[in-house]
Amino acid sequence: MIIVLRAGATEEDVRQIEDTIKGRGLTAHISRGVERTIIGAIGDERNLDPDAFEGLPAVEKVLRILVPFKLVSREFSKENTVITVNGKTVGGKALALFAGPCSVEGRDMMVGLGERVASAGATFLRGGAFKPRTSPYAFQGLGEEGLKYLAEARDRTGLPVATELMDPRDIDLVSRYADIIQIGARNMQNFRLLTEVGKLDKPVILKRGMSATIQEWLMSAEYIASEGNQKIILCERGIRTYETATRNTFDVSSIPVVKSLSHLPVIADPSHAAGKMALVEPLAAAAIAAGADGLMIEVHHQPEKALSDGPQSLRPEAFTQMIVRLRKVAEAVGRSL
Ligand code: PEP
Ligand code: MN
Numbered sequence: 089m090i091i092v093l094r095a096g097a098t099e100e101d102v103r104q105i106e107d108t109i110k111g112r113g114l115t116a117h118i119s120r121g122v123e124r125t126i127i128g129a130i131g132d133e134r135n136l137d138p139d140a141f142e143g144l145p146a147v148e149k150v151l152r153i154l155v156p157f158k159l160v161s162r163e164f165s166k167e168n169t170v171i172t173v174n175g176k177t178v179g180g181k182a183l184a185l186f187a188g189p190c191s192v193e194g195r196d197m198m199v200g201l202g203e204r205v206a207s208a209g210a211t212f213l214r215g216g217a218f219k220p221r222t223s224p225y226a227f228q229g230l231g232e233e234g235l236k237y238l239a240e241a242r243d244r245t246g247l248p249v250a251t252e253l254m255d256p257r258d259i260d261l262v263s264r265y266a267d268i269i270q271i272g273a274r275n276m277q278n279f280r281l282l283t284e285v286g287k288l289d290k291p292v293i294l295k296r297g298m299s300a301t302i303q304e305w306l307m308s309a310e311y312i313a314s315e316g317n318q319k320i321i322l323c324e325r326g327i328r329t330y331e332t333a334t335r336n337t338f339d340v341s342s343i344p345v346v347k348s349l350s351h352l353p354v355i356a357d358p359s360h361a362a363g364k365m366a367l368v369e370p371l372a373a374a375a376i377a378a379g380a381d382g383l384m385i386e387v388h389h390q391p392e393k394a395l396s397d398g399p400q401s402l403r404p405e406a407f408t409q410m411i412v413r414l415r416k417v418a419e420a421v422g423r424s425l
């Protein structure tokens with residue numbers, strides 16, 4: 089249930105409503121907007137009667153939410169969520185641009201690529217130190233060493249870094265270095281992991297599981313939000329279908345669908361969707377045109393030698409040229425890049 093307060097509601101009004109919600113065994117989530125405060129009552133709503141609030145002078149309206157995801161729903165907030173990390177935003181007019189290698193492979197490579205993508209216009213760096221590989225014999229990532237190189241790249245470029253967390257046991261370690269925690273497609277329904285990142289005060293990129301419906305994806309976001317962390321960035325990275333010409337099928341329609349169902353920002357990862365470097369640009373253009381709030385692009389200085397995802401990684405020069413062309417697409421839909 090969502091309780092929308094009138095513009096003049098006081099802190100005392102908020103506290104009274106919160107007490108009533110807690111008294112019925114539910115949790116109160118308070119969201120203070122520019123004009124209005126909204127209180128979400130989360131839990132078993134059978135214990136809560138809307139009449140308990142509807143008559144209060146401070147209350148404008150009470151809404152029962154029918155979708156199974158509440159805190160992340162459009163009903164909870166009409167305003168788009170904008171997430172700011174060290175001065176860089178995700179969800180505003182300017183598109184967020186996450187770029188970097190699939191895996192952090194070494195110091196010089198990470199710092200060098202960081203500088204190249206930064207000068208091309210990237211606003212965030214990416215790079216995996218813990219890699220979810222299909223084969224246990226494939227390169228698994230440099231672990232903490234990789235995190236240190238990422239932090240060095242951040243210091244050199246001033247750009248916040250995003251990196252994947254695969255295991256709740258690594259949460260303290262990864263949080264020490266990362267500005268944004270990435271939950272990969274393979275872990276989208278690792279509910280214990282979602283609950284743990286929900287307790288952090290750090291933005292989380294939640295990638296869509298390769299076989300997840302949009303509703304399942306939003307329910308996973310709700311796991312994070314219901315623990316208190318509402319700084320969630322959704323990332324469409326393609327889904328598995330019968331088509332084999334691409335690594336995954338890029339579900340461009342999920343972008344406007346999610347934007348209508350949720351207030352959270354949505355970025356697109358055309359690299360993992362395509363699996364092929366030649367397809368990254370057209371999919372990125374489609375994502376921007378469809379309303380994505382940003383892109384995540386894999387870049388490597390020598391894709392043929394990359395330890396993971398070389399075939400879909402752009403060389404820094406190709407990345408730089410692509411961004412120049414994508415800027416026009418962004419401008420055409422009222423965004424900047
Ligand atoms: C990645 O970003 O390198 C990655 C492993 O992505 P996904 O979880 O979408 O496969
Ligand atoms: Mn990758």
